[in-house]
Amino acid sequence: MDLERIIASTRRYNLHSHTEYCDGRNTMEEMARGALEAGMEFYGFTPHSPISVESKCNMDAAKVDEYIARSREIASHYAPRCTFLTGMEIDYLGSEWGPHLDYFQRMDLDYRIGSVHFVPTRDGVAIDCDGRYERFAVNLKEAFGGDLRYVVEKYFEQVITMTERGGFDILGHLDKIAGNASQAAPGIEDEPWYEGLIDHALSTASSAGVIVEINTKALATKSRFFPAARWIDKVMATGLPVAVNSDAHYVDKIDAGRREAFELLDSYSSAGSDSALRGSVR
Ligand SMILES: [Zn+2]
Ligand SMILES: [Zn+2]
Numbered sequence: 491m492d493l494e495r496i497i498a499s500t501r502r503y504n505l506h507s508h509t510e511y512c513d514g515r516n517t518m519e520e521m522a523r524g525a526l527e528a529g530m531e532f533y534g535f536t537p538h539s540p541i542s543v544e545s546k547c548n549m550d551a552a553k554v555d556e557y558i559a560r561s562r563e564i565a566s567h568y569a570p571r572c573t574f575l576t577g578m579e580i581d582y583l584g585s586e587w588g589p590h591l592d593y594f595q596r597m598d599l600d601y602r603i604g605s606v607h608f609v610p611t612r613d614g615v616a617i618d619c620d621g622r623y624e625r626f627a628v629n630l631k632e633a634f635g636g637d638l639r640y641v642v643e644k645y646f647e648q649v650i651t652m653t654e655r656g657g658f659d660i661l662g663h664l665d666k667i668a669g670n671a672s673q674a675a676p677g678i679e680d681e682p683w684y685e686g687l688i689d690h691a692l693s694t695a696s697s698a699g700v701i702v703e704i705n706t707k708a709l710a711t712k713s714r715f716f717p718a719a720r721w722i723d724k725v726m727a728t729g730l731p732v733a734v735n736s737d738a739h740y741v742d743k744i745d746a747g748r749r750e751a752f753e754l755l756d757s758y759s760s761a762g763s764d765s766a767l768r769g770s771v772r
Contacts (some may be wrong), residue, residue, distance in 0.1 A: 491575065491600040493659055493701060494731045496532050501752060503532035504744060505660065506603060506703065506735035511557045512538040513547040516741045522564045524741035526572055533744075534575040535561050536603050539594065542587045542618055543608070543616045552626065558598055575600040579662060582606050582652035583616050589657035603703070604658030605664070606648040609634075616752050619645065619667060626670040642671050642678070646687040653694045661695050663705035663716035664688075679718065688721050696728040704755070706747025707737035715747070719754055728760050 496503055509515030509521050516524070518535060525533040540551035549557065558576055565574040578599050582588035589595075589604045607620035618639060619626055634641050645667040653661060665688060671678050678684055686753045695702055702725050705716040717725060727733060734751045738744045 497731060497733050500531050502530050503509050504736050505534040505733055506532055507533060507738045508537060511553060512549045514739045518560055518564055520741050522568060522574060524744045528745045530572050532573045534577040536577040536579040539578050539580040541581050555717060577601045579603040579605050582648055583608055588652050588738055590655035595657055598766055602658040603660045603662040604652050605662030606645060609644045623670050623673050630674060638671060638674050642667055649691050650694045655697050656698060660701045660703050662703050664691055665717045668718060669708060669712055690723055696730060701731045701733050704732055704751045705737050706732045706751050709747030709750060715751055722754060722758060762766055
């Protein structure tokens with residue numbers, strides 16, 4: 491699937507979304523109709539992948555074939571009005587679980603997003619650090635002994651090793667941990683060591699040649715993108731293609747925050763930035 495061609499040809503796409511197959515709140519059919527109503531030309535379904543640890547948010551391995559078949563049905567039903575794509579947001583836990591596994595490579599998917607939501611403790615227990623802050627705060631204290639810097643550094647280590655191992659097309663919300671970490675410690679993103687982690691993640695992404703996602707899901711609730719607006723110049727400097735995705739879990743959020751993200755990106759491209767946005771400025 492030539493995702494780069496898609497994101498260079500139009501802004502009416504969203505390549506990251508969830509449905510009843512994981513923790514989304516609407517059916518695939520409802521999301522498909524919502525995508526059409528939002529005027530999408532390309533729309534990707536990306537359920538949270540099956541995973542090797544207990545997780546209510548992730549899809550059941552036994553449902554993968556059904557999901558793929560259902561997605562293909564929707565794609566043929568709505569073609570050519572909108573091109574529906576069959577993707578997956580694959581969790582990375584370490585060498586033992588991630589997009590690089592043959593298990594995911596053999597699935598009949600159009601594309602793969604690689605994302606980190608879980609951070610291992612010092613004992614190697616995978617803890618979900620995504621989602622609500624209240625739960626993160628409890629885990630920070632109880633599972634990580636209150637060591638926020640460890641959690642943040644480990645998160646980025648996971649992003650970096652996932653990217654080195656490869657097997658995915660789009661790097662999902664690369665600094666997602668900052669949503670909860672900046673609530674636990676406001677100003678953490680001003681720290682030089684933190685900026686170093688962003689630089690390391692982006693240079694690894696650059697070597698891997700992946701598409702970098704600007705995730706707009708939390709714009710309304712947390713007033714931020716992932717990666718944060720402050721790093722967009724660094725993203726642009728990589729020259730990597732950029733995909734603006736809403737990560738919608740609700741039908742009314744399919745286009746949420748995308749216009750604002752494009753405006754931000756435009757402010758860099760009109761300031762003479764490089765080719766990453768060449769197509770997207772149409
Ligand atoms: Zn995610
Ligand atoms: Zn997602």
